[in-house]
Amino acid sequence: MFKNAILSIKKNKGRTFLLFLLMVLIANLVIAGLSIHSASIKSMQQVRESLGNDVTLSVNMQNLMQNRKKGEAIRSAMPMITTEMADQLKSLKYVASYTYTVEVGASSESLTAVEVSDDHMPKQDMGGNQEDSETTSDFKISGNTSMEKLSYFTDETYTLSAGRLLNEQDSGTDHAVISATLAEDNDVGLGDKIRITVDEVEQELEVVGIFEVASANGMGQMGMNRESPYNTIYVDYETAQTLNGSKTELTAATFYLDDPKHVDAFKELAEEKTTIDFDKYTLNANDQLYQRNVQTLENVESFATIFLLVVILAGSIILCLILILTIRGRFYEIGIFLSMGQPKFKIIGQHFIEMICIAAAAFVLSLGTGKMVSNVIGNMLVSGTSSAEQMGLDGGGRVNKEMPSIGADSADTDSVQRPQGMDNAFQAPSDTQLDVSLNLVNITELASITILICVIAVSLPAVYILRLTPREILIRKES
Amino acid sequence: METILAFDHVSYFYQDGSQQVLIFDDASYTFEKGKLYAIVGASGSGKTTSIVLAGGLDKPKEGQVTFQGQSLKSIGFPVYRQKYVSIVFQAYNLISYMNACQNVVCAMDIAKQNPADKKGRALEILSGLGLKPEECVRDISKLSGGQQQRVAIARAIAKDAELILADEPTGNLDSRSASSIVDLFLKLAHEQHKCVIIVTHAKEVADRCDVQLSIKDGKLLET
Numbered sequence: 133m134f135k136n137a138i139l140s141i142k143k144n145k146g147r148t149f150l151l152f153l154l155m156v157l158i159a160n161l162v163i164a165g166l167s168i169h170s171a172s173i174k175s176m177q178q179v180r181e182s183l184g185n186d187v188t189l190s191v192n193m194q195n196l197m198q199n200r201k202k203g204e205a206i207r208s209a210m211p212m213i214t215t216e217m218a219d220q221l222k223s224l225k226y227v228a229s230y231t232y233t234v235e236v237g238a239s240s241e242s243l244t245a246v247e248v249s250d251d252h253m254p255k256q257d258m259g260g261n262q263e264d265s266e267t268t269s270d271f272k273i274s275g276n277t278s279m280e281k282l283s284y285f286t287d288e289t290y291t292l293s294a295g296r297l298l299n300e301q302d303s304g305t306d307h308a309v310i311s312a313t314l315a316e317d318n319d320v321g322l323g324d325k326i327r328i329t330v331d332e333v334e335q336e337l338e339v340v341g342i343f344e345v346a347s348a349n350g351m352g353q354m355g356m357n358r359e360s361p362y363n364t365i366y367v368d369y370e371t372a373q374t375l376n377g378s379k380t381e382l383t384a385a386t387f388y389l390d391d392p393k394h395v396d397a398f399k400e401l402a403e404e405k406t407t408i409d410f411d412k413y414t415l416n417a418n419d420q421l422y423q424r425n426v427q428t429l430e431n432v433e434s435f436a437t438i439f440l441l442v443v444i445l446a447g448s449i450i451l452c453l454i455l456i457l458t459i460r461g462r463f464y465e466i467g468i469f470l471s472m473g474q475p476k477f478k479i480i481g482q483h484f485i486e487m488i489c490i491a492a493a494a495f496v497l498s499l500g501t502g503k504m505v506s507n508v509i510g511n512m513l514v515s516g517t518s519s520a521e522q523m524g525l526d527g528g529g530r531v532n533k534e535m536p537s538i539g540a541d542s543a544d545t546d547s548v549q550r551p552q553g554m555d556n557a558f559q560a561p562s563d564t565q566l567d568v569s570l571n572l573v574n575i576t577e578l579a580s581i582t583i584l585i586c587v588i589a590v591s592l593p594a595v596y597i598l599r600l601t602p603r604e605i606l607i608r609k610e611s
Numbered sequence: 612m613e614t615i616l617a618f619d620h621v622s623y624f625y626q627d628g629s630q631q632v633l634i635f636d637d638a639s640y641t642f643e644k645g646k647l648y649a650i651v652g653a654s655g656s657g658k659t660t661s662i663v664l665a666g667g668l669d670k671p672k673e674g675q676v677t678f679q680g681q682s683l684k685s686i687g688f689p690v691y692r693q694k695y696v697s698i699v700f701q702a703y704n705l706i707s708y709m710n711a712c713q714n715v716v717c718a719m720d721i722a723k724q725n726p727a728d729k730k731g732r733a734l735e736i737l738s739g740l741g742l743k744p745e746e747c748v749r750d751i752s753k754l755s756g757g758q759q760q761r762v763a764i765a766r767a768i769a770k771d772a773e774l775i776l777a778d779e780p781t782g783n784l785d786s787r788s789a790s791s792i793v794d795l796f797l798k799l800a801h802e803q804h805k806c807v808i809i810v811t812h813a814k815e816v817a818d819r820c821d822v823q824l825s826i827k828d829g830k831l832l833e834t
Contacts, residue, residue, distance in 0.1 A: 136709075136717065143708030468704045471668055472770075473693025474721050602692075603669040606704065 133478050137485040147458050148490060154454060155494035155582075156501070158447035162581050163502030164509045165440030166574045171506075172433035185228075185392045186283075187399070189213055189221060189385040192414040211412050218385035220406040221415075226394040232277045233384040234372035237269030238328040238365070243320075245270035246313050246362035271328060272364045275372020279309065281388060283418075288346055290361065295322045295341035302340075302368040309341035309366040328365065330375040337367060392417075444581055451589035466597055467605030480594045487586040495582055499575070612643035615806045616665060616774060618831060620674035623660060634660045636829025637674070644773070647800040648808040649820035651834070657826045658810040659701070662776045665808060666698045667691045678774070693721060697767035699777035701810075703759045705751045711737055711762045712747045718766040736765045740795075741788065756783035764792065768799070775799060777809040781816055793819050 141148050191210055215232065222230045276282060279297035284290045293312050308326065320326060320339055327336050345361050373379050389398055395417040403410055462483075469479050597605065623635040634657035642648060642665075650658045663669050664676050667688045675682045683691050692698075697718075705714050715733035719726070726732045737747045740761040751759060760783045767775055777796070781789035793816055800807045800821070809820070817823050823834045 135720075136706075139713065140708050464704075465706060468706060469721075470689070471666070471692060471698055471700075471704065472718055472721050473689055473691075473696075475689055475693070601669045603663050606668070606700070606702075 133482050134485060137482045137489065140482070141486055141489060148486075151451075151454065151487070151490045152494055154451060155491050156497055158443065158451070158585065159491075159494050159498035159578065159582060160502045160505045161443040162440065162447070162578055163498055163574065164506040165436055165443050166577050166581075167503070167506040168509060169433060169436035169440060170571065170574055172430075172436055185389045185395075186281075187387050187389060187395060187415050187417045189218060189387070189408075190414055190416055192410070192412055195411050212380075213382045213385060213413070214380045215382060216380065217406070217408050217413070218382055220408065221385065221387055221402055224398065224401050224405060226389045226391075226398045226401070227387050228390045229281060229388045230277070231281045231386045231388075232369055232382050233386070234275040234369060234376050234381070235383040236273050236330055236372060236376045238271045238273045238330045238375065239269055240271060240326065240328045242327045243271070243314065243318050246311070246317055246360060248360045248362075270363055272359070273328065273330065273367055273372055273375055274364055275367045275369045275375075277303075277369045279366055281386070284361070285343070290343045291346045293342050293344045295339070297341055297343075298366060298368050304370045305368055306335070306337050306371065307340040307368060308337035309343060310339055311362045311364065312342050312344045313362045314365075315339070315342050326365075328375075331377065333375065335371065335375060337365070337371075341366075444585065448585045448588045451585060452592050455589050455593050463597060463605060463608065467602050467608075470598075470602040471606065476594075476598050479598070480590060483594065484586060484590045487590055488583070491582045491586055495579065498578075502578075612645055614641045615644045615679060616642040616808075617677045618664070618674070619677055621664065621671040621676060622673035622829070623664060623669075623671050625660075633829055634826070635664075635671070635831075638826075638830045639674075640824070640831040642774075642806050642808060644806050645800055645804045646806060646821040647796050647819075648806070648822045648824060649817040650808065650810045650824045650826070650831075651812065651814075651817045652825045654812070658812075659778055661826065661831065662698065662778050662808070662810055665774070666696055666776050668698075693723075695772055696774045696776060697770040697772040699760075699763050699767045699775070699780050701778040701782065703756075703763040705759060705762055705766070707751055710748050710750055711742060711754065711758075711765075714751065714762055715766050715769045718770045722770040722772070724769070724771055733765070733769060736769050737762065740765050741791070757785070757788065760784060764795075768795075773805055775805055775807045777807070779811060780809055781811065781813060786815075789813070789816060 191213070196210060218230070218232055221227065276298070278299045279285060280299055285292070285297065295309070298307055298309055310320065310326070315321065318326075322339055322342065324339050325336050326339060327334055329335070367375075373381075387398070389395060399415050399417070402408065402415055466479055470476070618635070618638050618640045621635050621638045622633075624631045624633045626632075650661055652658050664671055667676070667683045670684070670688075675684065677683070678686060678691060678695055686695070706717060709717060712730060712733045715736060716729045719729050719733070734744065734747055738744070742758060742761055742765075746754065746758060751762070754762065760780065764777070764780055767777070775796070780796075781792050784792060796807045796809065797819070799805045809816070811817055824831050825834050826832075
């Protein structure tokens with residue numbers, strides 16, 4: 133059987149080459165389909181993990197405005213977000229991690245703020261409680277349980293240029309991260325000490341990290357120094373609480389879920405399991421970016437699935453047709469083998485071995501060429517769908533996820549009443565690349581599909597011929 | 612002599628358009644080991660059909676063909692063709708992508724004949740039939756009709772089956788070669804106790820056989 137297969141392949145070089153070319157073509161398309169399919173699933177998973185899985189606890193401004201007394205100051209009516217409320221949420225199912233943020237305005241005699249305008253605003257607690265003060269707050273102190281999760285850093289609006297970001301291990305320390313512009317203007321480097329003042333309480337901080345503002349969207353509001361990212365000083369959470377004068381009040385609490393698809397379930401669980409009054413507070417899901425990206429990838433995934441099925445089906449049909457055409461010469465050969473007493477399974481087995489030998493050679497070649505084809509098709513698909521979807525996206529800036537979503541009481545954080553000067557629209561990533569590299573699973577899938585195609589391509593013509601008696605087969609040649 | 616093959620009330624016809632052409636009509640005959648049979652007759656009389664039925668290449672429409680008392684159906688047609696019968700076809704029916712030697716070895720493989728040196732035995736048989744060593748390893752398509760016929764005969768002999776069927780085995784051979792082929796068949800029948808049935812229209816070949824048969828009115832009759 134094997135010997136006869138090799139003899140047949142060697143003798144019929146033209147037919148062998150034709151089948152080889154066809155198998156290479158089919159294998160390349162199958163590889164493209166498989167790797168794009170895997171890549172789109174993997175990318176969706178990555179998108180899920182990096183975008184849109186955070187939910188922020190904030191004040192329900194709509195209800196606040198409806199319920200406040202006539203003439204009452206908004207800030208007076210605004211309830212505080214507390215650690216007690218946030219602690220209830222952090223322990224709920226679906227929460228993978230969380231960040232608490234405390235922000236407070238500060239001044240400094242040792243630092244000169246990066247001026248964004250000539251106007252100076254009265255010092256304000258960023259949580260909304262205005263204090264009467266004759267001191268100008270040029271700086272914003274932002275204390276977080278971990279800087280690594282802050283959106284400005286995860287989406288690279290800010291990039292670390294020296295040192296490191298603060299994390300849980302910095303809790304209770306005097307470490308700080310400042311902007312590169314502030315550092316340069318004040319000749320401050322890593323390890324240097326700076327002093328800031330909040331309500332006449334002075335605090336010395338050691339600079340352990342410096343960040344660059346990479347994107348113009350991180351510029352913040354013009355006219356207010358403390359709103360500018362250049363004048364934001366990041367400290368650890370406990371230090372910020374001390375400076376703010378409260379161990380229980382938070383500016384914001386953000387919870388990062390294990391999967392963006394759990395956002396609604398998390399909100400329901402929060403209402404069910406916590407004592408938080410959701411008339412006064414709200415959970416805002418920042419998943420617009422996720423939704424916009426995932427649609428692209430879902431489109432790519434479903435296209436890849438259909439593409440794969442079409443390739444396998446079309447490949448099998450084309451191979452069968454080619455084999456049926458070539459089988460005319462082999463029709464007679466089959467009759468001879470049958471007349472000599474060769475069992476039918478061995479006759480089919482010989483043809484199958486011939487196909488597999490050719491397919492194996494095509495498979496090996498396709499492992500190299502298939503990746504190229506995958507990259508071309510994959511990126512065509514993604515750029516085609518992404519550019520169409522980005523037409524309606526540009527709005528310039530992004531929502532500052534470190535602030536309470538003032539003016540928003542739903543997941544739609546593009547709604548009205550944002551703090552003055554803040555941009556509204558989300559900006560999607562400029563392109564979504566697929567990593568279409570081949571892995572062992574893809575290779576195994578390709579091998580299985582190849583074998584399946586060979587089985588179908590050999591079996592169908594064989595069934596047609598082997599139903600005939602040897603006489604019926606041989607007589608066709610003689611006639 | 613021991614009966615090896617029998618036609619037991621066999622009827623057979625083939626379809627020619629809308630017409631049925633009757634070849635055998637309740638025909639019965641027994642073939643014995645150790646004899647060389649010749650089936651003679653005009654073209655279209657059904658000589659090849661007798662080879663077809665005897666070789667298990669098709670089933671009779673009625674009746675049965677038996678081998679050593681067992682019907683071919685009960686033995687299994689593929690098994691019967693594999694183990695008990697060798698056929699030399701008029702059109703040679705050689706495998707085109709094998710050379711002469713490979714064709715003979717292939718037959719041994721199918722019949723599960725496992726001599727110590729298959730290739731050596733194949734070459735010996737081919738040489739005995741007058742093929743030169745270089746012709747034995749030549750592409751089949753490059754051999755003459757007569758050479759291909761010898762290869763087909765060699766393939767049948769190599770299988771070492773108890774029943775050998777040959778359809779016009781000397782058709783493409785000159786008289787001297789034809790005579791040597793008949794000598795070979797006689798040797799196989801008389802010395803190796805095989806049953807050899809040949810279909811021929813050549814009188815000189817038929818006259819040298821032990822029994823001559825013809826097909827008349829759908830029956831196999833000794834002439």
